[in-house]
Amino acid sequence: MERIPVAGPWITQKEIEYVKDAVENAWYGNANMYHERFERGFAEYVGRRHAIALPSCTSAIHLALMALGVTSGDEVIVPDITWIASAAPVTYVGALPVFADMEPDTWCISAQSVERLVGPKTAAVIAVDLYGNMPDYDRLESVCRRHGLRLIEDAAQAAGGSYKGHKAGSIGDISVFSFHGSKTLTCGEGGMLLTDDENIYRRCLFLRDHGRSSGSKMFYNDEVAYKYKMSSMQAALGLAQLERIDELTARKREMFEWYAEALAGTDGISLNAEKPGTLNTYWMISILLDPVLGIAKESLMSALSAHKIDTRPFFYPLSSLPAYRDNPDIARAAHENVHAYGLSPFGLNLPSALCLSRTEVEYVADKLRIELDSLRKKG
Numbered sequence: 101m102e103r104i105p106v107a108g109p110w111i112t113q114k115e116i117e118y119v120k121d122a123v124e125n126a127w128y129g130n131a132n133m134y135h136e137r138f139e140r141g142f143a144e145y146v147g148r149r150h151a152i153a154l155p156s157c158t159s160a161i162h163l164a165l166m167a168l169g170v171t172s173g174d175e176v177i178v179p180d181i182t183w184i185a186s187a188a189p190v191t192y193v194g195a196l197p198v199f200a201d202m203e204p205d206t207w208c209i210s211a212q213s214v215e216r217l218v219g220p221k222t223a224a225v226i227a228v229d230l231y232g233n234m235p236d237y238d239r240l241e242s243v244c245r246r247h248g249l250r251l252i253e254d255a256a257q258a259a260g261g262s263y264k265g266h267k268a269g270s271i272g273d274i275s276v277f278s279f280h281g282s283k284t285l286t287c288g289e290g291g292m293l294l295t296d297d298e299n300i301y302r303r304c305l306f307l308r309d310h311g312r313s314s315g316s317k318m319f320y321n322d323e324v325a326y327k328y329k330m331s332s333m334q335a336a337l338g339l340a341q342l343e344r345i346d347e348l349t350a351r352k353r354e355m356f357e358w359y360a361e362a363l364a365g366t367d368g369i370s371l372n373a374e375k376p377g378t379l380n381t382y383w384m385i386s387i388l389l390d391p392v393l394g395i396a397k398e399s400l401m402s403a404l405s406a407h408k409i410d411t412r413p414f415f416y417p418l419s420s421l422p423a424y425r426d427n428p429d430i431a432r433a434a435h436e437n438v439h440a441y442g443l444s445p446f447g448l449n450l451p452s453a454l455c456l457s458r459t460e461v462e463y464v465a466d467k468l469r470i471e472l473d474s475l476r477k478k479g
């Protein structure tokens with residue numbers, strides 16, 4: 101038996117044909133045809149006016165912060181529980197990340213925690229739709245409005261989801277996606293930046309193309325900037341995946357149901373939540389072990405690995421990572437972010453790759469129950 105992968109895409113003949121067509125035809129006058137179709141299609145799907153295809157979500161967040169004027173001396177509030185890519189660009193622009201706690205039910209950034217952290221230097225908030233779920237955006241938007249903060253929605257893990265009728269990736273001043281190979285919709289590597297604001301859009305186009313405006317004199321740059329572009333082959337792959345987005349997200353939701361049924365009645369674990377009004381697209385189907393069991397995620401992960409089952413740890417609080425050892429906010433975060441620090445040690449992502457069959461999911465659930473029982477007895 102092959103190892104059961106934790107993440108991975110669902111590629112069909114359509115993707116292969118689009119990429120083949122791009123390799124053959126997307127040159128000369130047609131060099132941008134797939135970018136244009138992918139950007140237009142994505143903006144329409146999400147319901148935003150403008151979209152820019154980029155090499156990664158990390159570069160999208162970097163551009164977003166620059167376009168919003170976030171700079172050295174500013175603070176940006178980020179979730180303590182997320183992939184570091186959500187927060188790393190804050191450092192690129194010379195600003196300071198400040199770490200907000202998560203909500204215990206959605207696992208997303210807590211608006212209440214954000215509000216407590218707002219200070220005179222706060223410029224922006226980056227909210228993350230963690231594992232395909234959605235934070236309390238009504239409350240986050242009202243905090244941002246009251247304090248004059250910009251809001252970036254990091255929807256990298258939530259393609260296809262929605263919050264109270266708004267598609268994931270349509271919220272805030274700027275929203276961003278990742279199309280890394282692990283994500284629900286993939287280009288291999290890639291990202292997207294979306295906004296309704298014409299000025300932000302123009303500024304991002306300028307900054308991502310070495311500081312030149314369209315129509316300006318050739319090789320005559322106004323500012324030193326960046327080169328952030330994806331290739332036509334990636335855009336073609338992304339377009340094919342976008343045309344299958346309903347199928348991709350339906351499979352994730354179906355897989356969640358397979359797990360939920362197979363694990364029903366198992367004591368001491370909880371799965372991803374879905375609040376009324378939210379459509380969770382379960383990028384990573386995950387469990388939290390009841391902390392009273394005293395079973396660390398790492399011990400369950402290695403037990404499952406022996407059955408050729410790959411899992412991932414629930415994100416460690418960013419404020420606990422060596423990367424942020426010099427950040428002045430970490431002692432406060434470790435003390436106040438009780439949900440992030442209290443729950444992260446007991447969470448893991450189960451295999452959620454789009455290629456998995458129901459039989460494989462049931463195998464994982466079976467081994468999970470057996471290993472959990474034996475760790476319980478040892479504990």
Ligand SMILES: *Cc1c(COP(=O)(O)O)cnc(C)c1O
Pocket residue numbers: 155156157158159182183185186228254256257277278279280289290291
């Ligand atoms: C994957 C991911 C990113 C980074 O995406 P890249 O395309 O790898 O730069 C950013 N934020 C979140 C929440 C992610 O899951």
